[in-house]
Amino acid sequence: MTIGPTRSGRVSLSRLLAQSALALDLGDFGPDVVAKAKICLLDFLSCAFEAGNHPWSRQAVAIAQACGSATIIGTPRLSSSADAAFANAVMGHGLVREDMHAASISHHGVVIWPTLLALSEQTPIHGRRLLAAAIIGYETGARIGRALLTSDLARLYRPTGLVAPLGAALAGSFALGLSEDAATSAIAIAANTSSGLNEWAHAGGSDMYFHPGFAASNAIRAVGLAAAGAFGSETILEGEAGLFAAYRRQAAPEKIVLFPDGESEIMAVYNKPVPACNFAQTAAQAALRVAHELADAHEIDRIIIRAPEAAIRYPGCDSTGPYRNALQAKMSIPFSVAATLAKGEIQEQNYARLDDADILRLVSVTDLTADDAFTAAFPGKQGADVMVHLSDGRTIRHALPDVIAATPADIRTRFRAAAGRTIGEDRADRLAQLIDGCERLGDASVIATQCRLDKPERASRSAS
Helix, strand or coil: CCCECCCCCCCCCHHHHHHHHCCCCCCCCCCHHHHHHHHHHHHHHHHHCEEEEEEEHHHHHHHHCCCCCEEECCCEECCCCCCCCHHHHHHCCCCCCCCEEEHHHHCCCCCCHHHHHHCCCCCCCCCCHHHHHHHHHHHHHHHHHHHHHHHHHHEEEEEEHHHHHHHHCCCCHHCCCCHHHHHHHHHHHHHHHCEEEEHHHHHHHHHHHHHHHHHHHHHHHHHHHHHHCCCCCCCCCCCCCHHHHHCCCCCCCCCCCCCCCHCCHHCCCEECCCCCHHHHHHHHHHHHHHHHHHCCHHHHEEEEEEEHHHHHCCCCCCCCCCCCCCHHHHHHHHHHHHHHHHCCCCHHHHHHHCCCHHHHHHHHCCEEEEEEHHHHHCCCCEEEEEEECCCCCEEEEEEEEECCCCCCHHHHHHHHHHHHHHHHHHHHHHHHHHHHHHCCCCCCCHHHHHCCCCCCCCCCCCCC
């Protein structure tokens, strides 16, 4: 049933988004945009392969039901589309190194890619359509997030959990070729699942790792329900009890335009170089430059870190401990800087050193303050300044105007290392080739199946 204009006489925001997205094709995007989508997919898979043995990853895989034919990355297990999407999203988020869209404070890739990969094993999807769907998903979640989110809201609710289900639902609707009515309903149903609380940053829980899993599996169900004829609330974004009223406590914008003036939000996504919170990235990079000039970290008397206000206000980013787990350390700007200075490098192992006396001493002498210039430049740029005062009276200082993103070469290197360890170097090379030539694939499900270990078996119904 087609509703069209709402009671106000205007076409709903969700329908306008669906209309805009369904009219697109991969040819509408430039080669740089298409290349970025492929790099984001490689980066997502790199994280999923590398995090496969982390506790939260094992937990997500363990609860996958023994039904269906969807691949759980890096395992021989098959499950339902929703359960596979859940597990794959958790693994993709498991290092806290997933791609980042600063303006929406969200990680869209860890929701979009698990959704699309699972759907591709449910219904044949051409590679061109898969890539276009992903670009649309990033765009939708990012544009809604730009309009919806504030630093106050992000202190309470997880931005990825609020907006990524909508982007993934529209991406899935496009990938499966749903009608305008069905795509509109998919967005609406997905918006009803927007969720994710940020108490984990204070309590030390692992809830955060599961937020993208819920978002991806809910996007799968939203698309499935819409395809089956379920009717969603068309005014779910702008209605009196819609997304903006519920979370922003303000009226929705008059319009949310996808790809205005040919711009693509996926180009504003950056791939993290550091396995830590987005807001710790630039400060850690500045600290590494300081470390290169530092003879001995024991000489440090005081550390001053300046960052955008949004960075300091995000839950857990200003934490000085105690750190109960690696996640709390990865969220903490003081810990990331202190660990980099103490160890002279940025690596995953830094965040396992929760009781390291040298790191904790440096955390204890750290001041984290908001910088007006960095605050004004955010979210277009994420600057940071690290100044170290030494016991002999000298200071060492390095500032960066923006985060230095991982390069495509960096991403390919870490993808090949992680995938090679899990599925073997030959299969890892073949997987990279499939992604590089994705637009030529008649059936994109070969990407998901290439991520599967040999001798697939049904997922266990009980924890293993």
